[in-house]
Amino acid sequence: MKQFFSVSIPKKLFVLAILLRILVMPFFFHPDIKTFNFQSSFLRSGVINIYDYLVSHKEELPLKEEFVYFPLTYYFLGGYQIIMSPLLGDNFSAWLSNANGSAIEQIGVFRYLFILKFPYLLLDLLVMFTLGNLVVGEENKKKISLLWLFNPFTIVLIYVFGNIDIIPVFLTALSLLFASKGRLKLSSLFLCVAAGFKVYPLLFIPFLMFRAKDFKTVLQIILTSVIFLVAVIVPVASTSFFSSAFASGLTTRIINSGLSIGFGEMVIFPVVLLSGLFFFALSDKRGIELEKYFFSALIIIFSLIHFHIQWLLWISPFACLILSKNTKYSAYLLPLSVLAFSVPFLYQDKYMSFSLFTPISNIYNLIPTPFSIIQRFYDPYQIQSVFHSAFAGGSLLFAWKLLKEELV
Amino acid sequence: MRNVFITVGIVLIAVFVTPCLLAFGVRYTKGVEEESSGVVKSVYQNEVLSKSFKTDPRNLTGVGIGIKNPDLRNKKDIFLAVYTQDGSLIRESVVNGKVIPDGEFIKFMFNPIPATSGGEVRFVLSAPSASSSDALEIYLARNNKEPAITPLYQVDSVPGLLISTYSGWAEKLLADRTFAAAYLVVLGSLSITLLARKT
Numbered sequence: 001m002k003q004f005f006s007v008s009i010p011k012k013l014f015v016l017a018i019l020l021r022i023l024v025m026p027f028f029f030h031p032d033i034k035t036f037n038f039q040s041s042f043l044r045s046g047v048i049n050i051y052d053y054l055v056s057h058k059e060e061l062p063l064k065e066e067f068v069y070f071p072l073t074y075y076f077l078g079g080y081q082i083i084m085s086p087l088l089g090d091n092f093s094a095w096l097s098n099a100n101g102s103a104i105e106q107i108g109v110f111r112y113l114f115i116l117k118f119p120y121l122l123l124d125l126l127v128m129f130t131l132g133n134l135v136v137g138e139e140n141k142k143k144i145s146l147l148w149l150f151n152p153f154t155i156v157l158i159y160v161f162g163n164i165d166i167i168p169v170f171l172t173a174l175s176l177l178f179a180s181k182g183r184l185k186l187s188s189l190f191l192c193v194a195a196g197f198k199v200y201p202l203l204f205i206p207f208l209m210f211r212a213k214d215f216k217t218v219l220q221i222i223l224t225s226v227i228f229l230v231a232v233i234v235p236v237a238s239t240s241f242f243s244s245a246f247a248s249g250l251t252t253r254i255i256n257s258g259l260s261i262g263f264g265e266m267v268i269f270p271v272v273l274l275s276g277l278f279f280f281a282l283s284d285k286r287g288i289e290l291e292k293y294f295f296s297a298l299i300i301i302f303s304l305i306h307f308h309i310q311w312l313l314w315i316s317p318f319a320c321l322i323l324s325k326n327t328k329y330s331a332y333l334l335p336l337s338v339l340a341f342s343v344p345f346l347y348q349d350k351y352m353s354f355s356l357f358t359p360i361s362n363i364y365n366l367i368p369t370p371f372s373i374i375q376r377f378y379d380p381y382q383i384q385s386v387f388h389s390a391f392a393g394g395s396l397l398f399a400w401k402l403l404k405e406e407l408v
Numbered sequence: 409m410r411n412v413f414i415t416v417g418i419v420l421i422a423v424f425v426t427p428c429l430l431a432f433g434v435r436y437t438k439g440v441e442e443e444s445s446g447v448v449k450s451v452y453q454n455e456v457l458s459k460s461f462k463t464d465p466r467n468l469t470g471v472g473i474g475i476k477n478p479d480l481r482n483k484k485d486i487f488l489a490v491y492t493q494d495g496s497l498i499r500e501s502v503v504n505g506k507v508i509p510d511g512e513f514i515k516f517m518f519n520p521i522p523a524t525s526g527g528e529v530r531f532v533l534s535a536p537s538a539s540s541s542d543a544l545e546i547y548l549a550r551n552n553k554e555p556a557i558t559p560l561y562q563v564d565s566v567p568g569l570l571i572s573t574y575s576g577w578a579e580k581l582l583a584d585r586t587f588a589a590a591y592l593v594v595l596g597s598l599s600i601t602l603l604a605r606k607t
Contacts, residue, residue, distance in 0.1 A: 012602055013412065019598040020419045026591070027423060101513065102441060107580060111587035150415040156422075360427050361573045366560075367433045 005129055008141035009149070017149035021124065024159040025117045026110035029359045030351050033162040034103065036077060037116055038096040039067045043078025044085075050074045051240035062099035066244035071236050072196030073164055084115055101365065104358045113162070113359060120158050123170045127317055130173040134180060134291075134321060144324035153337055154316050160356055163310040168194035172201050172294070173317045179290050184208050188221040192228040199251060200298075200314055203274070207293045210281045253305040273300045273396075280403065288403060291318040296399040302340065303392035309344035309352065312337075322402065332398045339391040346370055346384040427577070431570050436469050436517075439559035447552050448476050450543035451486065456534040457546055459554040470501070470517035470560035471531060474547035477508040484538040488516040491530045498529070505544060513558075520562040531557065 007014050039050055047053045050067045058064055067074060081088070091108055098106070128148045132141045148154065158166050171194035179187035188208050194201035205225055212218045233241070246252070258268040274297060281293050295318035302311065319337075323329050344352050348371040357364040374380040440463075451457055461468075471488065482505030490499035501516035508514055521529070533555060535544060549556040563569050582588050 015598055015601050016412070016416065019595065019602065020416065022591075022594060022598065023423055024419060100441075100443070102443075107583040108587070110581055110591070111584050114587070114591065146409075146412065150412045152415050152418040155415070155419060160422075354430055354433070357427055357430060360577045363434045363437055363569070363573060364427070364430055366436060366438065367430060 004133055006132075007145075008132055008138055009145045013146070013149070018121070018125075021121055021155065021159055022114075024155060025121070026114040027359050028160040028162070028356050029104055029109070029113060030161045030163070030356060033113070033116055034096060035063055035065050036067070036069065036073070036164065037081065038063050039065070040074050040077035041081055041093060041096055043074065044082055049236045049238060049241070051236055051244050052238050055240040055244070062097050066240075068244055069164065070196050070199060070245055071232050071241075072193070073167070073198070076167065076197070077164070080119060087115055088112065101362070105362055109359050117159055117162055120162070120166045123166045124154070124158055127166070127170050127173050130170065130177050131317055131320060131324075134173075134177055135324060140324060144320055147320045147324055148317070151316075151320070153341070154313065156341075157310055157313040157316070161310045163313075164197060165310050165313045168197045168201055169313055169317060171197075172204065172314070175201070175204070176290055176294065176317075176321075179208060179211065184212055184217055185220050185224055189224050189228060192225050192232075195229065196232045199245075200311075203297050203301075204290075204294050206278050207281050207290055207297075210278075210284070211287075211290070253307075254301060257304050269304045270301055273304070289321075291321045292402050294318045295322060296403060299395040299399050303395045307344070309341070312340055329398075329402075332394065332401075336391060336394050336398065339387055339394065343384055343388045343391060346374070346380055346387070348372075348380075427573060428570055431573055432566060434563055434569060436560045436562050437569065438472070439463070439561055441558045442549050442556040444474055444547040444556035445550050445552050447548045448545035449548055449555075450540065450545050451533050451535045452538040452540055452543035453536060455543070456532055457555050458530055458532045459549075459557055461529050461531060461557070461559070463559065466522070467520050467562045467564060468529075468559055469520040469562040470515050472513050472515050472558040472560060473533070473555055475508050475512065475514050476510055476545035476547070477505055477512075478510050480506065480509065482508070482535075482538055482542045482544045484535055484542065486533065486535040486538075486544055488518075489532045489534070490518065490521070491532065493528050493530075505538075505542075508544065515560065517560070531555075 039054060042050060042053060054061065054067055089108060089111070092112060095103055095106055095108065095112060128145050131144045131148055135141055135144050171190050175187045175190035175194065178190060188205055191201040191204055191208070205221065209218045209221050212221065254270050255268050257270060258266040260266050277293065277296055277300065295315060298315040302315070319333055323333055348369060350365065350369050353370050354364045354367040371380045374383060449457060484505050485502050486505065488501045489497055491497055499518040499521065501518045503514055503516060533546060538544065546555045548554065
């Protein structure tokens with residue numbers, strides 16, 4: 001355990017990394033953090049099935065959104081709020097319930113944002129330790145720790161956008177660590193725990209199954225996954241749960257991008273490529289590193305569907321691992337990361353750009369979005385599409401190169 | 409080590425410099441935001457809404473109003489006219505329902521009312537081409553009679569805006585004394601650890 005937490009970089013750099021994060025935490029705001037914390041606050045009142053509760057109380061609630069995450073997110077955030085309630089103070093509930101724009105101007109907003117993002121800091125550091133344990137040798141540990149701690153992309157994704165993705169990201173990194181030690185059942189269990197927060201880690205389960213040496217292990221992985229997911233879902237299983245948690249985000253978008261082939265049928269692009277990747281992994285006799293498969297599966301999805309910016313965090317630990325083992329890949333990963341960020345930056349959503357600064361002053365809410373600025377001269381959707389297409393082209397080529405190099 | 413310097417630079421610029429740079433893109437600031445009662449009233453044909461604005465209208469360059477437009481059903485123009493006390497029309501602004509998402513805060517912008525203007529003005533919201541079936545619904549103020557309006561003022565001095573932004577930021581942080589003290593102590597301790605020389 002002590003070895004797991006060994007810091008392989010100079011202590012001062014570790015302190016600097018924490019300092020940077022603490023500097024960012026209270027001063028940036030994306031409304032999602034308020035919405036899902038408002039929804040999770042009902043755990044305190046004893047609500048177990050948040051999906052049913054939100055649907056049945058929609059009329060009287062100030063924020064009408066459905067809870068789109070999987071149940072563990074609700075219990076984790078709700079539980080954390082209960083523990084931190086003495087520090088959050090008496091006005092916190094009123095702040096969460098405030099549905100108009102003035103909430104961000106209230107005194108105490110810095111405290112709320114800092115406390116709500118504090119678990120992210122711990123998980124962020126845990127990801128660094130986990131990644132450090134995935135490589136061999138002090139020099140490689142140092143390299144990957146620096147890559148994870150000092151890249152602006154993850155700092156922005158975790159602390160500026162403030163979504164909960166760092167939780168499943170840590171759990172998938174941990175799963176990779178156990179898989180690298182040959183403990184596939186434990187690895188699949190961590191993927192399922194991660195899927196209890198966000199569903200995407202389930203995509204990685206087939207890669208673990210293909211690594212199993214016998215059918216018994218495959219069966220155990222399947223059983224572990226099914227039993228765990230059923231245990232998570234059963235307490236909240238209802239129409240509201242399925243319509244809220246499944247009808248939004250990744251699960252529907254992944255099957256929407258395709259080409260009609262007539263008679264109501266469609267060739268679904270992400271499924272085509274993911275299926276190809278799974279068959280490739282099935283026939284892999286060389287044991288290509290799992291992170292390359294995890295990375296490729298996610299990059300296929302981001303290339304072919306409209307994605308949320310915070311989803312890019314899912315891929316970050318795998319990208320850091322790949323980069324730490326072969327620095328020449330930075331020639332691909334850096335421009336691809338910039339392109340990936342530029343796509344959501346152009347969404348018609350003010351909280352993708354300048355409005356993130358609203359805790360500092362509400363004047364930043366009054367600046368037109370990049371989308372509106374571009375709209376005066378050109379069609380922003382076309383620019384967005386060009387960026388996304390360039391990202392897709394580069395990403396798919398990079399994924400192919402990653403896997404192919406192993407075959408040569 | 410290069411990525412350490414780049415990341416430190418990006419974070420410091422994002423936190424301390426970007427707010428200043430972005431302030432140059434601000435063309436107007438919000439006045440006192442009027443809270444809505446949550447009640448709405450439809451505007452169509454001869455059904456109009458008006459409101460007297462008793463605050464000094466100098467440098468007023470627009471107003472923000474919350475509007476309901478479920479499923480973007482309204483695709484007609486909605487007009488905001490500004491009249492002086494003697495009934496002269498001095499400004500007019502128009503927004504089309506196509507760009508009014510349901511429940512959004514919509515800005516009606518016009519040329520700034522000059523500094524020489526004084527006294528009260530009256531706002532009138534109308535949508536003569538809309539019908540009762542596709543009417544836009546306006547969020548009302550606490551009195552449930554007039555629209556809830558947020559005035560928008562032209563920025564007359566960017567340095568002034570910068571000073572007020574940074575001072576407002578510091579005031580907001582320090583207003584929550586307990587948090588500010590704890591936060592600054594943590595930042596200070598980490599900075600000292602960072603700068604301290606090995607003995």
